Amino acid sequence: MDRRQQPEAAYRMYLIGPFAITDRAGKALTPRSQKSQAVLAMLALSLRGSRSRVWLRDKLWSDRPEDQASASLRQALLDIRKCLGHARDLLVTDKNTVSLRMDLVGLDTDDILANAHAGGQDDLAAEHFLEGVDVRDPEFEEWLMLERQVWQRRYEEGQLQHKFEPKLELARDDRERTPLVPATTTRPETDRTAGEGSSLGTGSSSPIVGAKSSQWVVALLPPRIAAGSDGGQILASEMMSLVAKTIADGADIRVTDFSFGGGGWAGLPHGDQFDGGVSLATPIGIQLELTLSGQTALIVLRVLRLADNSLVWKDSCIAEMRRLERGETHQVHGLINHMIDQVHAFFLFRPERGDLERETSLVEAVNLIFRLSRDDLNRAEIILHTLASDRPSASVYAWLAFIRTFRVGQRFNAYDSTIVEEAQFYARKALELDMNNSVALALIGHVHSFLFCEYDYAAGLFERAIRLNPVQPLGWDLYSMLHCYAGQPENAAAMANWVQNLGYYSAHKYYFDTTKCISSALAGDHAAAISAGQEALRMRPDFNSLLRYLAASYAHRNEMDLARDCVQRLEKVEPNFSIEALQDNRYPLLNTAGGRMLIAGLSKAGVKLR
DSSP states (O other): OOGGGOTTOSEEEEOBSBOEEEETTOOBOOOSSHHHHHHHHHHHTSSSSEEEHHHHHHHHOTTSOHHHHHHHHHHHHHHHHHHHGGGGGGEEEOSSEEEEOGGGEEEHHHHHHHOTTSSOGGGGOGGGBTBTOOOOOHHHHHHHHHHHHHHHHHHHHTOSSOOOOOOOOOOGGGTTTSOSSOOOSOOOGGGOOTTSSSOOSGGGSOOOOSTTOOBEEEEEOOOEEEOSSTHHHHHHHHHHHHHHHHHHHHSSEEEEEOTTSOOOGGGSSTTSEETTTEEBSOOEEEEEEEEEETTEEEEEEEEEETTTTEEEEEEEEEEEHHHHHTTOOGGGHHHHHHHHHHHHHHHHHOGGGTTOOGGGOHHHHHHHHTTOOHHHHHHHHHHHHHHHHHSOOHHHHHHHHHHHHHHHHTTSSOSSHHHHHHHHHHHHHHHHHOSOOHHHHHHHHHIIIIITOOHHHHHHHHHHHHHHOTTOHHHHHHHHHHHHHTTOHHHHHHHHHHHHHHTTTOTTHHHHHHHHHHHHHHTTOHHHHHHHHHHHHHHOTTOHHHHHHHHHHHHHTTOHHHHHHHHHHHHHHOTTOOHHHHHHTTOTTTTSHHHHHHHHHHHHHTOOOO
């Protein structure tokens, strides 16, 4: 609803400066309680003026037991009605939700955006949004920080509201030639990202913004080729392109290509300065060695520290020449992923990191995301917002959208309009910045499949991601999960087998094992589900998604002691878990045959109905 279409609203709410609500005559109806004011503001800023009681409790009384938080919310609602007086019908409640009659309320923010001349920029800065509302709850503070950022962005971009174009439902044959979402016609300079342009050389990297910005750099070094024909040069070029694409898409790492006449990498002064004196964080080099012999090829990858040319890591594999010549490079994908993991580890854990700020690291944020705890997700989001303001990229916005799927899947947040709005905004921003970033495409595909159940649209994103870079295990893994949601667990399990091979050395291997566990359980292969699930639990013993599927699979195999043990562990991690809670959170696969099998297994294992 466009609230600007309600110029004669009976009541006014003021969000810029001190919070206030008045009637048409200007009479103040503002509650004195800070939390009562917060309730009204949170309702007004929601998509339809409505929030669940659970959501409000979690945002304002997150440190209290459920019964106390419920009582506090009831008291706040009584306080609001008392202060509204003759306008008490503005507030509509039932046992599950609290709503505000937004058809009767006008917001000062809407007027400001509709009339750009009203007020000066200094008076409309983000810190003046809900000025003085001090609730002192970390969940509310996080919400307020995000809303202030949204307000500042809306004002600066001159947008009346976030506009999300209709999602295109493309026929499969049209996906190759039709943009997945319409791009904006103009974009501020600060929105430029490493994803712009198709080149992976020095021209493709994002600008370094601000004096304190430190960006990681990897140099592609000239390959060593032992072959009797030009075929070796072609193969080496194709493999280095795959390496460069995988590095550039997956993290905030700049790729500098010296592999085939790209420049004199040996001239770098100990790897400390490059590109006009800009400080780089001790760059490393990647070198390919290719030996062709008859029908086979020996492929060696090395990671070298350029300061002293010392060896950081080395590994190899043997591939069939005829397959490589046909462009079938899947035999080397596992090797490339192993190398990428070593590059990330080098930057994160090397002793000479010095003053490089961890807060500027996308790899660090991703590691936090996959730790799965509420605190780690919050820390990851802070890092990502820092990166978005410093070096915005498709990957950063895509991970911000992806976090919303974890928050819902782990039941840290309810599935509601806020989650949907945030995920839509970040997903659209990622695709606007770069339509050729394979990691971003995969992450946004998962958002559309898990949160929105738009399987055809998501499939187009996954297929594009995999065509652009078949090396990335995340794209295959999340595509496997889409097949689970769509009721095709056998296809999902086959894809999950391949993902386990690609991500064997990954720091996030447990996540890929989890997908194998889920897909196998939904396909009825409970032995395979248990095997993969137990492997994943070694890395994440408290991962609630794993415990759910393991409990169900053990129950289906009549191993009831093990099933009940999983349920007990699950109840410690997720005390309010029940069949009804899983259904209420709109878990996308529950209506499939595999989903019904999951619910039957959980019930048999002793999970409570509600």
